[in-house]
Amino acid sequence: MKIAVIGGGVVGLSTAVALLRQGIDVQCYEAGEPMGERSAGDTRIFRLAHAFPDMVELAARSRTLFAEWSELAGTPLVEDVGTVVSGAHAAEWATAMATAGAAHEVVEAGSPLLRLPARDFSGPALIDPAGGVIRVDRIRTFLVGAIGTRLRPAHVDAVEETPSGVRVTAGPDASTFDAAVICAGEGTSALIDIPSALEHHLRVSYPIRPGAPEPFQCWITKPADGELGTYQHLAAPGTWAVGGDVDSSLVSWAGGREAAEQASLELLTAYVSEHLPFVEPRPIARVHCTHNPDLEDGLHFVRRGRVLATYGENLMKFAPLLGATLAQAAADGSTPANAGPPRHEATA
CATH class of the missing domain: 3.30.9.10 (D-Amino Acid Oxidase, subunit A, domain 2)
Structure with missing residues (x-):
């Protein structure tokens, strides 16, 4: 398979790395610096604490995956201060x-x-x-190193299904993929209908x-x-x-x-x-x-044919879990279940 990932924030990079580890040919598009927009800064807060039990459970699974990332990175990615x-x-x-x-x-x-x-x-x-400080600087180094040459510095203008696959247009260039994952932060709403405030x-x-x-x-x-x-x-x-x-x-x-x-x-x-x-x-x-003032803690997914998109707020603490989930869904054509409070239903 050949899959495009649109967005080089922490979720996009995590997804691309998970796809590479499945042996899938992947191209990750990012117009600016990797993890330079909503993933900006060197630290974030990790917490299991949420208002919804399903979010607590997902955060616990993500914490386990952060530990696995830390082993691969050779340095702690979450500092356990509570x-x-x-x-x-x-x-x-x-x-x-x-x-x-x-x-x-x-x-x-x-x-x-x-x-x-x-x-x-x-x-x-x-x-x-189980809470603590997420070391974003270390995660950035780890993910950028893991994705290597599969990171493409380009702004995506359109993602369209065609009879032969999914066409991704970036400036004068267009490439066709078997599937695409959109996790472009504030740029996601320009490619698929989601809350855009x-x-x-x-x-x-x-x-x-x-x-x-x-x-x-x-x-x-x-x-x-x-x-x-x-x-x-x-x-x-x-x-x-x-x-x-x-x-x-x-x-x-x-x-x-x-x-x-x-x-x-x-x-x-x-x-x-x-x-x-x-x-x-x-x-x-x-x-x-x-x-986005219209969103709270929560994980949201929408599928349009062979195009899968995710959106939400405060996603850094779910990065390794989201990456693995999106990679699997992109490969098998499934749509992950939303988690947290009900929100705006995205449409094609």
């Missing part, structure tokens, strides 16, 4: 963890089991001991104050309505990264990246100053990416 989810949704997520049979514990602020850059916060806290998203890193009790656990805050929800983790030694659920009106696509970044920077820095006593409210690094 993840904490605090606030309004902690109990609901704990129920999903219990249903899935995942180890967890629910505690209150001040528990000696918590290692966070703040002592006080809203609501109980769910401790996910976009907004800007910013993650900012701040210095940890000297003498703070590192290493902190990764931390996701989900406070009551009207308060800023955040995700936080150790981006590098002595550096704490913070992103937040900024109001859509401030980070809209139409409003432009500059205004969105400035609004996000101000809100995140104010949050650090008010809530994180172990962190200096002094921005030292930023990571920009795009976000």
Whole structure:
């Protein structure tokens, strides 16, 4: 077989590598830097904790595959510091963890089991001991090395079924494949109908104050309505990264990246100053990416003949599982089952 993978983010590269390991001839198209858009940055949060039991189970399977990747890469790809989810949704997520049979514990602020850059916060806290920091920089090196010359630097303009296969058009060139997998992030909606709303998203890193009790656990805050929800983790030694659920009106696509970044920077820095006593409210690094406000945690798949597409948010932690799943489905013509909350049904 000969299969095209459209998109060289972490999911596209994972899929291409899985196909190569099945002995399938694959070409992965990516117009920019590999893992340079939605996969940008050097770190992400891994967690089993989700609101739906099926997502917990899939994350556990992905964690096992990350361990296998780490063996192949010769370096840990997930640092086991644990993840904490605090606030309004902690109990609901704990129920999903219990249903899935995942180890967890629910505690209150001040528990000696918590290692966070703040002592006080809203609501109980769910401790996910299998969580940690995903080392995106190491994954990028591993996947790019594994795919080798099968990565093609080109922008795909169209993916069309023909009597002889799937034609992929990239500029003046067109090639025909037996099947195609589309995992092009924000570019996926131009090739197949899926939710296409976009907004800007910013993650900012701040210095940890000297003498703070590192290493902190990764931390996701989900406070009551009207308060800023955040995700936080150790981006590098002595550096704490913070992103937040900024109001859509401030980070809209139409409003432009500059205004969105400035609004996000101000809100995140104010949050650090008010809530994180172990962190200096002094921005030292930023990571920009795009976000779809119509999607939450979830894995979504749509098939159009011999073309299979996937989309969703927060997919980094599922990368090895998604790659293996998409590779198998592309080879045998199946369509994986969606997971998580029901969402917009994509159409041909």
